Structure formats: C-alpha cells, structure tokens
Amino acid sequence: MAGIYVHIPFCRQACHYCDFHFSTYHKLIRPVLEAIGRELHLRQDYLQGAAVETIYFGGGTPSLLNPEDLQVLLDQIYEIFPVPGSCEITLESNPDDLNKKKVRALRSMGINRLSIGAQTFHDEYLTYLNRVHTAEDIKRSFFNARECGFDNINLDLIYAIRENYTDMLKKDLVEIGNLRPEHISAYCLTIEPVTVFGRWLDKSKIPPVPDHEAAEQFEIISEHLGLLQYDHYEISNFALPGYFSRHNTNYWMENVYLGIGPSAHSYNLKQRQHNLDNNSRYIKSLTMGNIPATIEYLSIPNRINERILTGLRTSRGCDLNGIRKDFGVDILGKNGDYIQELADKEMVILTDGIMKLNRKGMLFADRIASDLFVSEGEI
Numbered sequence: 582m583a584g585i586y587v588h589i590p591f592c593r594q595a596c597h598y599c600d601f602h603f604s605t606y607h608k609l610i611r612p613v614l615e616a617i618g619r620e621l622h623l624r625q626d627y628l629q630g631a632a633v634e635t636i637y638f639g640g641g642t643p644s645l646l647n648p649e650d651l652q653v654l655l656d657q658i659y660e661i662f663p664v665p666g667s668c669e670i671t672l673e674s675n676p677d678d679l680n681k682k683k684v685r686a687l688r689s690m691g692i693n694r695l696s697i698g699a700q701t702f703h704d705e706y707l708t709y710l711n712r713v714h715t716a717e718d719i720k721r722s723f724f725n726a727r728e729c730g731f732d733n734i735n736l737d738l739i740y741a742i743r744e745n746y747t748d749m750l751k752k753d754l755v756e757i758g759n760l761r762p763e764h765i766s767a768y769c770l771t772i773e774p775v776t777v778f779g780r781w782l783d784k785s786k787i788p789p790v791p792d793h794e795a796a797e798q799f800e801i802i803s804e805h806l807g808l809l810q811y812d813h814y815e816i817s818n819f820a821l822p823g824y825f826s827r828h829n830t831n832y833w834m835e836n837v838y839l840g841i842g843p844s845a846h847s848y849n850l851k852q853r854q855h856n857l858d859n860n861s862r863y864i865k866s867l868t869m870g871n872i873p874a875t876i877e878y879l880s881i882p883n884r885i886n887e888r889i890l891t892g893l894r895t896s897r898g899c900d901l902n903g904i905r906k907d908f909g910v911d912i913l914g915k916n917g918d919y920i921q922e923l924a925d926k927e928m929v930i931l932t933d934g935i936m937k938l939n940r941k942g943m944l945f946a947d948r949i950a951s952d953l954f955v956s957e958g959e960i
C-alpha cells in the first residue's frame with residue numbers, strides 16, 4: 582500500500598500560530614503547479630509500481646486552488662501511477678473557500694474526503710487566531726459539503742487556544758456533536774517561535790496556557806467524543822467506525838509514501854527525503870530537472886524509535902515483540918521496571934507484548950516514547 586501527498590504552499594493570510602510552509606504571495610501559484618507536475622514525472626519510479634491507495638492534498642490551503650488546477654494535478658497522478666478506484670482522496674480546505682459550486686466540482690472530480698479547518702466555533706477566537714473565516718462559514722461549508730455528496734468529512738479543532746478556554750471548548754464540542762463529521766482532528770495549540778504568537782509570547786504580550794488546562798481539555802475532548810461513539814484511535818484523531826484516515830494510518834503503519842511539492846517528505850522504508858521549503862528555489866530546481874530534496878538514510882535505532890513513537894500514539898499500540906523480531910532489540914527486557922511503573926500508575930497497558938497508552942498516558946506520550954528510545958551506540 583502506498584500514498585501520495587501533494588503540498589500546496591499557499592494561503593490567503595497567515596494564521597498567528599502556523600509554522601507550516603506556505604506563502605501569501607500568489608503570483609507563484611502557476612509556476613509551483615508546473616513544478617509539481619515536473620516533480621511527479623521525475624519521481625515516477627519512487628513507489629516502484631505500488632498501488633496508490635491514498636492521495637492527500639495538504640498545505641497550505643489546497644482549497645484555494647481552482648478546481649481545474651486540482652483536476653490537472655489528479656490527472657497527472659492517474660497518468661503516472663496505478664490508482665485503484667477505491668483510492669481515498671482527501672483535500673484540506675478552509676471554510677471560506679467552500680461555496681456550493683466549488684464543493685460540487687471537487688466532489689465530481691473524485692475527491693471523496695474533505696478536511697475542513699474549523700478550529701473553533703467562536704468568532705472572537707477565530708479573529709485571535711487570524712483565521713479568515715467565521716463560525717457561520719464553518720457550518721455553511723459543512724452543509725454544502727454534505728449536500729454535494731461528501732460522506733467522509735474531517736473537522737480540525739484547536740484547543741487550549743488561550744487561558745480559561747475550557748468552557749469555550751465545551752461549546753465547540755456541542756457544535757461538533759450537532760454536525761457529526763465522520764472524523765475529528767483535535768490539536769492542542771502549541772506556540773512555535775517563528776510565528777506571531779511566538780513573538781507575542783516572547784514579549785509577554787500573551788501568557789502561556791497552563792499545562793493542567795491543556796491536559797484537562799484533552800481529557801474532556803476524549804471523553805466527550807467517546808460518548809458520541811468516536812474512536813480515539815490516535816492521540817489527536819477521532820473517527821466514527823470505519824472512518825479512520827487511511828492516509829495517516831499509512832504513515833503510522835510505516836508504509837511507503839511519496840511527498841510532492843515544497844517542504845513535502847517521502848519515505849520508502851530505507852530513507853526519508855525532505856523537499857526544500859522555499860517556493861522560488863523549488864521552482865528553479867525543477868525547471869533545471871533536479872528534485873530539490875535532501876536524503877536522510879534511516880539507521881536501525883531511527884527506525885525502532887519511530888516505531889515506538891508512532892505506535893504509542895495510536896490505539897494499536899507499540900508491538901514490542903515485533904521490534905524484537907525485526908531488529909533484535911528487547912525494549913521490554915531493557916525497560917521492564919519502567920514499563921511496570923507506568924502500568925502501576927495506570928498510564929500504559931501491556932498485553933502480549935503490545936504496549937498501549939491509556940488516556941492518562943497519552944498526555945505524556947512523547948516523554949514516555951523518548952524514555953524508551955534506543956541510542957545509536959547501543960546496537
């Protein structure tokens with residue numbers, strides 16, 4: 582199973598928290614799309630003929646493109662790679678882009694999963710985040726999508742936006758429950774240094790959100806969505822039965838994927854490739870016929886540590902027996918006392934060599950994973 586990710590690096594305006602690669606300079610849209618087409622051709626052997634089960638347009642804001650341009654990209658993919666009819670094709674979108682005409686065009690070109698960046702249903706907080714849209718836009722776009730035949734919709738939600746956000750979050754969850762999308766991604770606002778919020782925090786213009794508030798909100802989300810029958814299948818992701826994101830699951834299962842566009846990553850079991858995150862240089866490199874990527878060869882400890890990190894983040898858990906079988910490293914034997922201590926604190930569950938985090942443990946997932954990591958000199 583293989584996936585293709587296409588990064589569309591343009592947005593209408595910069596959200597104050599965002600450190601993804603994007604530009605608000607739209608004159609480069611056309612040359613970037615042409616360069617993406619070139620990259621697709623140059624990378625035609627990367628997946629070695631594997632069927633492409635998922636295609637994901639991310640960004641940036643792919644919904645900012647007109648449907649004709651998206652159709653050209655899809656046609657190029659169909660022409661170069663084997664894509665079965667069952668392929669999950671996701672488009673990330675912002676509510677202000679999703680008028681009925683556009684949504685209908687997206688659906689009729691074969692996009693079958695829509696991810697809508699809702700973030701919050703409170704206009705004052707949307708303004709604070711510097712989002713372009715309103716709460717009303719979220720509902721309108723959602724109903725437009727439903728009316729035009731999208732039966733697999735994700736809503737993105739952000740929590741811990743400011744201090745004392747818990748009551749706001751509870752109202753967001755009521756709104757989400759009313760809409761009942763098939764999938765919800767809920768992210769804690771993290772303040773990155775090279776963002777507007779990062780600068781504000783640095784100058785003490787905004788206070789940090791206390792950890793205990795963020796933790797409380799995470800637990801509220803997990804519990805509330807659980808009551809609504811959503812499966813908490815990855816730390817930040819919830820799905821109704823049968824609606825896991827196949828694309829993201831592909832990443833977590835260590836399957837191969839090809840990332841196209843500025844800043845996109847690719848993975849083929851042995852190495853990761855990182856495309857450069859500069860639109861002009863990306864265009865220039867592809868105009869000269871060169872793929873603008875750096876290659877990182879993955880060592881055995883790299884691969885084990887990724888498996889620990891991604892496994893612990895999912896409800897599948899981390900298969901410690903599998904790590905021992907594939908790499909000869911006994912994580913359980915090396916960390917038996919520590920894992921037992923976590924189990925006594927009701928943070929992990931260990932069954933038949935599969936280690937899973939429960940809700941309390943998920944709050945410390947990164948820390949627990951790094952405590953189990955294997956170092957380069959160790960094997």
Ligand code: SF4
Binds near residue numbers: 591592593599640
């Ligand atoms: S729309 Fe998305 S990618 Fe663009 S700035 Fe906002 S969060 Fe970042």
